[in-house]
Amino acid sequence: MELRDMKTIDTVACVGAGVIGGGWAAYFLARGLRVRVWDPAPEAGERLARLVDNAWPALTELGLAEGADKDAWTVHTDLAEALEGVGFVQESAPENLEMKQRLLADIAAAAPADAVIGSSTSGYSMTEMARTAVAEAPAGAARLVVGHPFNPPYLIPLVEVVGGEHTAAAAVDWAAEWYTLIGKSVIRMDRELPGFIANRLQEALWREALHMIDNGEATAEQIDRSITDGPGLRWPLLGPMLTFHLAGGQGGMAHNLDHFGPSLKSPWTRLEAPELTKKLRDAVVDSVDEATKGRTIDELIRARDASVIAVRQAIGSIRRDYPGGRE
Amino acid sequence: MELRDMKTIDTVACVGAGVIGGGWAAYFLARGLRVRVWDPAPEAGERLARLVDNAWPALTELGLAEGADKDAWTVHTDLAEALEGVGFVQESAPENLEMKQRLLADIAAAAPADAVIGSSTSGYSMTEMARTAVAEAPAGAARLVVGHPFNPPYLIPLVEVVGGEHTAAAAVDWAAEWYTLIGKSVIRMDRELPGFIANRLQEALWREALHMIDNGEATAEQIDRSITDGPGLRWPLLGPMLTFHLAGGQGGMAHNLDHFGPSLKSPWTRLEAPELTKKLRDAVVDSVDEATKGRTIDELIRARDASVIAVRQAIGSIRRDYPGGRE
Incomplete structure (x- = not known):
């Protein structure tokens, strides 16, 4: 060809x-x-x-x-x-x-x-x-x-x-x-997956949000602000995997999975969790190790903090005027 | 008291x-x-x-x-x-x-x-x-x-x-x-909900990510970059609800639900969607109307664009050095 x-x-x-x-x-x-x-x-x-x-x-x-x-x-x-x-x-x-x-x-x-x-x-x-x-x-x-x-x-x-x-x-x-x-x-991507990667993730979040509205558990404003003023400030630099890597303290993702694994059984979303087998645990830890390319937890924390500050300062004047917005 | x-x-x-x-x-x-x-x-x-x-x-x-x-x-x-x-x-x-x-x-x-x-x-x-x-x-x-x-x-x-x-x-x-x-x-929040609001949303995304790794469908780096270089750039200003409001073009959330509602049945995540009844459709549209406080789609688009640019510029030098990072 x-x-x-x-x-x-x-x-x-x-x-x-x-x-x-x-x-x-x-x-x-x-x-x-x-x-x-x-x-x-x-x-x-x-x-x-x-x-x-x-x-x-x-x-x-x-x-x-x-x-x-x-x-x-x-x-x-x-x-x-x-x-x-x-x-x-x-x-x-x-x-x-x-x-x-x-x-x-x-x-x-x-x-x-x-x-x-x-x-x-x-x-x-x-x-x-x-x-x-x-x-x-x-x-x-x-x-x-x-x-x-x-x-x-x-x-x-x-x-x-x-x-x-x-x-x-x-x-x-x-x-x-x-x-x-x-x-x-x-x-x-090496193989076809309905919704590819980002839309599967986005859609999981969107469906959980629809369920919440359906049950009168949260308003659109609360759902949006729970992201814009919360995890959404971390995600432009560190995605969900590295975010949870940092949630494990100095032990990183391995500690996180070993320590908080049982909370996967908590009814924190309507999406069922996969069984946290040793194989999955190791696959996640290995994949995160590859993604971090040798950066230490402390290096990642410094970058995350610098990023959150930069993001908050950069869009402060835009957010001030927005739904639930604040600098 | x-x-x-x-x-x-x-x-x-x-x-x-x-x-x-x-x-x-x-x-x-x-x-x-x-x-x-x-x-x-x-x-x-x-x-x-x-x-x-x-x-x-x-x-x-x-x-x-x-x-x-x-x-x-x-x-x-x-x-x-x-x-x-x-x-x-x-x-x-x-x-x-x-x-x-x-x-x-x-x-x-x-x-x-x-x-x-x-x-x-x-x-x-x-x-x-x-x-x-x-x-x-x-x-x-x-x-x-x-x-x-x-x-x-x-x-x-x-x-x-x-x-x-x-x-x-x-x-x-x-x-x-x-x-x-x-x-x-x-x-x-008016009533107790396991995981409150933000963690339910975060956790839905995290579980979907774990399923993808479990099935060899994506790596941690791909999952993270699909957020950091994609929807994660929009979320510091507009959460998932207003993001989908804009995805409906000038018709906003109402058009989005009426037009893309059937895609809720697509296997885009392992989380099952709620039935998109007329009642849910109206509740979502009303809740989004309240959240936008009268701002037009064009105003929201301008704010989103300004925010994405500001975020990209603000953290460009930090991201350049990060996993899959780019300005």
Whole structure:
């Protein structure tokens, strides 16, 4: 499989230009790329212009690539025309399986033969989305990869990358490298998992919140403030794993699991805990050891504290005016 | 019930001075209070001195109260001596129900008759923790309140406040007002719920993460980065509810639930979703409306974007050096 030399790419396509696709377009523009947009909505161009205008100050503040031009985009109603010659395609159609299947088959057939095609889907597996493409345009189907962004794609760095059964490994590698090249934080998954990683975590939290509202146990304001003024202040630096690593004191994750393991049986959420076997305990400890890359608990604590202070100071003036907000 | 005039309080007690109790002590000192510590460990004083020394630069940066003195604490091995004359007691013993029951009964008997007693428990209900106190010192038991902080208590503003069956409503009110007065972000819960609010949410996420590691679906590094570089960047300003409010576009939460409701049935987490009845749908929409206090979607988007940029810029230099870290 011959794939485009990514260093030579100057034009990409965005298929679908709603909140997510338009956000991708703004990001690509800020990276100095030209963007060709396909979107069937008559107001697509107007909507995209507004989105890019709104996003541009933020993108400017984070740093534009040389030659970045917020007007370097065109809207097309013909898919083949939109895809002509582009080095990469980002599909961001609505989350509708049949629509995605049809559209990805059309893209697979019409895109340049060396262009990788990323899909912004937040929940479907590429194996199911590619079904029609595999039947109609198998060569193109081999270049279909999930590249799942977070809203807004022009500000949140994370992209989850995973292929389907019929995706060539080289296309997944290419996509992971491409997103990294343009400044994204890439998680390359080895196998398909519904909701990928971040959405499974987010969704667990969201469902627990819905249960609480359903039972009259908490309001939206309380739920949000319990995060914004609590664990949410730690998470921009240390995720849930390293947060619990620090909750174990100097003994770290090992101490945490050995000591607080039994509390996994507490009814602290409606989600059932896995059995904390010796095997799981060791797997978690090993995985955390790898993630910390030799940093001591004290080093992590200092970084966490510096981060919480920086976050609180940085957004103090914004938060002051917000729901339950405080500096 | 006569409770202390909180404006006159100049001395408080910390019962237990480990990571949490010591963190409380550092916070109280920064607020200009004197702290009397009871902790049976022979090295308690030395440990606390180190903790306060480490926390003080952060507390100084966030702003000390007038007269704040990092040395204004004493350690006592006699509980009655530690509690003598104090205006408030914060209990932060290890999470062991029998130990908490015994200790809270002793505190309830020995504390000044007008002092409210807060417990840092992260999971027990005050009803179960107060059982011995109710039998032995019922007057004191009426002043026992959960005041659940987040680690480190000197940096994370959140405190969840809730009473038990035998707690006087006046004591819960007093505690909520007190923690607010000293600069905390208080969530006053109307009824006991295992894990309170934030820990239920955190724990749902943590359990989902453990399941993923158990099944070899993700590493600790991937789990953490999926939060730090993804939703974790949004959560310091907008919690999970307002985040999903914005995910609905201009239609907000109502559009989100009406449109994406069916995806609640997707296997995106091991936590089962509640049935999305009309009643739940309306309750969520109403609760979000209350939380947004009339702010439009566009206003919220601008604030979110400003916050994400501020957070990324503020901790860029810290993150650069961190697991999977990037600016």
